Amino acid sequence: MNIYLKDVSERDLSLLFEFQNDPIANNMADVPARERAAFYQHWRQNIFANDQAIAIGIWHDNILVGHLVSWINDELATENEPEVRLIGYWIGRKYWGKGIATQALNLFLQQYITSPVYAYIDLQNQGSLKVAQANGFVDVTAQYSSLFTKDNLLIFKRDNVTS
Numbered sequence: 001m002n003i004y005l006k007d008v009s010e011r012d013l014s015l016l017f018e019f020q021n022d023p024i025a026n027n028m029a030d031v032p033a034r035e036r037a038a039f040y041q042h043w044r045q046n047i048f049a050n051d052q053a054i055a056i057g058i059w060h061d062n063i064l065v066g067h068l069v070s071w072i073n074d075e076l077a078t079e080n081e082p083e084v085r086l087i088g089y090w091i092g093r094k095y096w097g098k099g100i101a102t103q104a105l106n107l108f109l110q111q112y113i114t115s116p117v118y119a120y121i122d123l124q125n126q127g128s129l130k131v132a133q134a135n136g137f138v139d140v141t142a143q144y145s146s147l148f149t150k151d152n153l154l155i156f157k158r159d160n161v162t163s
Contacts, residue, residue, distance in 0.1 A: 001060070003103045005111065008055040008067050013043055015064050019092040029090075030122040030152065047071075054112050058091065058104040065100060066091035068108045076118060076144065076155075085117045089131075101131045109135060109158070116159045123152040132156045 021033045047053045058066040068089045076084040137156035
């Protein structure tokens with residue numbers, strides 16, 4: 001399988017918008033789609049303009065199939081971990097179930113992440129749960145129960161950043 005990663009650019013956003021505008025994917029991840037203007041604004045203001053954010057496209061056989069992002073999240077910070085990095089990803093639905101997300105996340109963790117990393121995953125999103133667990137993430141939800149407003153949201157953590 002020919003999977004590689006490269007920085008997301010402005011020209012990639014139209015396809016990434018279409019991926020996130022899929023009602024089946026939105027339901028699976030329990031994440032609402034953004035309107036086009038809000039989507040572009042989010043990427044420009046919160047990702048491209050954020051020096052601590054990482055935005056990487058997932059490419060399979062020279063086709064953009066999704067993206068991985070990582071950012072610093074202050075809500076999870078503790079005295080022992082003052083800087084907490086989260087990751088997220090989105091794969092176009094027609095590429096689900098092919099091992100692309102698992103391999104891409106593995107590459108991303110090897111190439112871009114040098115510290116413990118966390119992920120929020122909806123309990124119903126079995127695909128993402130499997131991808132995270134295959135890459136060494138463990139459920140640490142009980143340690144952060146005060147953060148939750150949704151019963152079905154889990155927090156996963158990966159301490160060891162080497163595969």
